[in-house]
Amino acid sequence: MxxxxxxxxxxxxxxxxxxxxxxxxxxxxxxxxxxxxxxxxxxxxxxxxxxxxxxxxxxxxxxxxxxxxxxxxxxxxxxxxxxxxxxxxxxxxxxxxxxxxxxxxxxxxxxxxxxxxxxxxxxxxxxxxxxxxxxxxxxxxxxxxxxxxxxxxxxxxxxxxxxxxxxxxxxxxxxxxxxxxxxxxxxxxxxxxxxxxxxxxxxEQETFASLALLQRFLSSLTLHNKGRVCSGEIPLAAFDETGTTRENAEGFVDYARCIEGVDIAVLIEETPDGVKGSLRAKDERYRADLLAKKLNGGGHILASGFSLPNTTLADGRAHILETITAHLAEIDAQ
Ligand SMILES: [Mn+2]
CATH class of the missing domain: 3.90.1640.10 (inorganic pyrophosphatase (n-terminal core))
Known part of the structure; x- marks a missing residue:
C-alpha cells in the first residue's frame, strides 16, 4: 500500500x-x-x-x-x-x-x-x-x-x-x-x-485525586468581560489537600476555553513564590502569544503561558484580568 x-x-x-x-x-x-x-x-x-x-x-x-x-x-x-x-x-x-x-x-x-x-x-x-x-x-x-x-x-x-x-x-x-x-x-x-x-x-485512567483537583478548579471558574473571558484558579493548598501536583492540572484550562462565548481563558496557579498562568485563545485573532508577552511570558498563538513571581494570588489575579481587558480592547479596536 x-x-x-x-x-x-x-x-x-x-x-x-x-x-x-x-x-x-x-x-x-x-x-x-x-x-x-x-x-x-x-x-x-x-x-x-x-x-x-x-x-x-x-x-x-x-x-x-x-x-x-x-x-x-x-x-x-x-x-x-x-x-x-x-x-x-x-x-x-x-x-x-x-x-x-x-x-x-x-x-x-x-x-x-x-x-x-x-x-x-x-x-x-x-x-x-x-x-x-x-x-x-x-x-x-x-x-x-x-x-x-x-x-x-x-x-x-x-x-x-x-x-x-x-x-x-x-x-x-x-x-x-x-x-x-x-x-x-x-x-x-x-x-x-x-x-x-x-x-x-x-x-480512561485518571486518578481520583486529579478529579478532586478538577472539581476544585471547576468550582472556581468565573466569567469576566461580558462572558468573553473565563478564569479559573488553583490555590497552592489545593495540591496538598487533594494529594496532587501541578502535572495533574495539565489541560484544565481547556474547560474554561470550551465555554460558548469565551474568547480567552486563563488558568491561574498559585506557586510558593507567586503565580503561574496558562492562556488559551479560541480564535487566532486573540493572539495568546502576544497576551502572554505582556505578562512576561510567551508561547503559541492559541496556547501560551507566563509566570509572575513575588505576588499574591489576589494581586496576581487582578493584574492578569486587567492585562486581558486591555488586550481585548486593543484587538477589538483593530
Ligand atoms: Mn509530536
Missing amino acids: NFHCFPEESTRFLALINSLRGKRVAVIGHLRPDGDCIGAQVALCRILRAQGVDAVGVNGHAIPRNLRGFVGDTPFFAQDNSFDPTGYEAIFVDCSDANRAGSAMAAMFPAPAGNIDHHISNARFASENIVLPETAATCAMLSAFVFNLGLDIDPLTAQALYTGIVTDTGQFKFPSTTPEVLELAAQLLRCGACVRTTTRELY
Missing part, C-alpha cells in the same frame, strides 16, 4: 537505516515526553531492531504513567543514569532541537546521526535531518515511511504509532488531521493497533 506521501523522505529514511546496520543506536526523545514522543521512540527502536540495528530508547525523564503500557519489551532507559552512551549513534525524534532532550543528553550526543521531527522550528541539528513541519505527528511520518518502504511492523509498533497520531491530533480533532493521516491510522489498525487500548490507556 502506497500513501503517495513523502516518497523522498521515505528513501532518506531507508538510507539512514542502512547506514546504521550493525551499529548500536540510541533513539532519543524530549523531556516531559508525550504520546507522540514515546510512540515514536518505541516504534523507531522496534523498526530498527527488525532491520538488524541494535536500538534502545533513551529519555531524560520518566515515561508518564499512562504511556508505560505502550513500551512492551522494547529496551528503554528512562530517567536512568545507568545508560552509557559509549559506542552509540543517536537519532532524535520529535525534538525541535537537541536541547529539548535535556542539556545532558545534547552534550552526550554532540553529533547525532539522525533527527526525525515535525516541528516548524526544527534546528536541523543532525547529519541526516528528516523534518516534515506540516505533518500531524512524528508517528505519522514514521508510519508513512514504513508503509511506503513495505517494512513489516508488529502489533506493538503499530499501537505505538497509532497512539502518537491520536495524541498529536487531539484525538483526530486538530486541522492537521488530513485524509492521509486517517489512511495511515486505518492501516495501523490493520497491522494490529487497537483503538480501545489507546483510548483506555490515555484517557
